[in-house]
Amino acid sequence: MTNSKNNIILIGMPGSGKSTNGVILAKNMGMDFIDSDILIQHVKGMRLEELLNIHGPEGFNVIEEEVNAAIDVENTVIATGGSVVYGEKAMENLKAQGTVVYLDITCKELEERLGDLRERGVSIKDGWTLQDLYDERKPLYEKYADITVNVSGLTVGESMELIKSHFVSGE
Numbered sequence: 245m246t247n248s249k250n251n252i253i254l255i256g257m258p259g260s261g262k263s264t265n266g267v268i269l270a271k272n273m274g275m276d277f278i279d280s281d282i283l284i285q286h287v288k289g290m291r292l293e294e295l296l297n298i299h300g301p302e303g304f305n306v307i308e309e310e311v312n313a314a315i316d317v318e319n320t321v322i323a324t325g326g327s328v329v330y331g332e333k334a335m336e337n338l339k340a341q342g343t344v345v346y347l348d349i350t351c352k353e354l355e356e357r358l359g360d361l362r363e364r365g366v367s368i369k370d371g372w373t374l375q376d377l378y379d380e381r382k383p384l385y386e387k388y389a390d391i392t393v394n395v396s397g398l399t400v401g402e403s404m405e406l407i408k409s410h411f412v413s414g415e
């Protein structure tokens with residue numbers, strides 16, 4: 245279930261496993277892999293944390309939108325950053341690039357996985373909790389998803405196999 249460009253785009257909350265699963269999914273399916281966070285660092289020549297410190301969450305989101313709107317690849321798993329769904333132009337391009345897969349996970353499990361949100365470089369407003377961010381973003385992930393995969397309680401291998409099962413029949 246992909247379009248002619250054959251890409252799989254992973255979206256979801258920070259810590260939902262887009263990068264962790266994306267790279268092994270690509271390896272397993274014989275596809276290329278891009279982490280759009282790494283692409284942002286490459287294009288801007290700076291770590292995400294520095295970009296967030298300099299530009300703030302809103303400025304970072306503008307940069308993230310610009311970089312993701314310019315991605316044009318084939319046969320590639322694209323692990324996006326958690327905040328990519330704030331950028332309409334980015335999502336329009338990513339939707340045109342292939343099948344968008346939302347890695348859905350409970351807020352409770354994310355809380356256990358993530359340490360200090362700001363230290364991790366999450367694009368979050370001052371005073372907000374993870375639950376606030378979760379409630380704001382969940383409708384956006386749902387809006388853009390072609391497929392939703394519930395990864396709560398699954399190991400990395402199990403999540404990867406579940407994502408793969410939507411693209412490879414008979415396995």
Ligand SMILES: Nc1ncnc2c1ncn2[C@@H]1O[C@H](COP(=O)(O)OP(=O)(O)OP(=O)(O)O)[C@@H](O)[C@H]1O
Pocket residue numbers: 256257258259260261262263264265281323324325326327357398399400403
């Ligand atoms: N079952 C699991 N699946 C995926 N990741 C897991 C799992 N259990 C623990 N983890 C840990 O949770 C974290 C997932 O982080 P990862 O960087 O893959 O998320 P992400 O969705 O790419 O986040 P971001 O939006 O910040 O890029 C990693 O530290 C990983 O080791």
Ligand SMILES: O=C(O)C1=C[C@@H](O)[C@@H](O)[C@H](O)C1
Pocket residue numbers: 257258281292324325326327364365366367368
């Ligand atoms: O979900 C977020 O707010 C973010 C997630 C990371 O992937 C990075 O894109 C950045 O640190 C912001």
Ligand SMILES: [Mg+2]
Pocket residue numbers: 262263264279281323324325
């Ligand atoms: Mg990531």
